[in-house]
Amino acid sequence: MKPKEDPRGYWRANIKYVLILLSIWFAVSYGAGILFKDALNTIKLGGFKLGFWFAQQGSMYVFVVLIFVYVKLMNNLDKKHGYDE
Template sequence: MTEKQKNATAYWKENLKYLAILLSIWFLVSYVFGILLVDQLNTIKMGGFKLGFWFAQQGSIYVFVILIFVYIRLMNKLDKKYGVDE
């Protein structure tokens, strides 16, 4: 295996690791907090709203948008690390 192939393999392994972590966070916030734990979270108030309701209606969307920007930063760093940045 050439050095270029090793770099490409390492790049994609790191990329997939980032994706798995970020998608796990999104799943936790949107599905677990917004659906499965909604009754437990509704006992906590945030800004006058029940926390479970907030996660189901707005929180998961905010977290998703934040995760997009986190992914952009991580990928920019990864691209620079492996010399594939523009």
């Protein structure tokens, strides 16, 4: 196990990951579900308009995927800074 070095660098990277992933989620939920819904509604997905689908389901699916991405990123960051067990 490596010594725990640079805790500020660890938390700086952690906050950067959180802000990036939340920005992606915001862009998908707000952008696709509200701002671009009229353009997306011209496309149908399983009988539903795509803008409606993003507003109701898509943003939740993206959030779940982002959770798995965050777990992977944090596992790598933990190993890099010696916090893995």
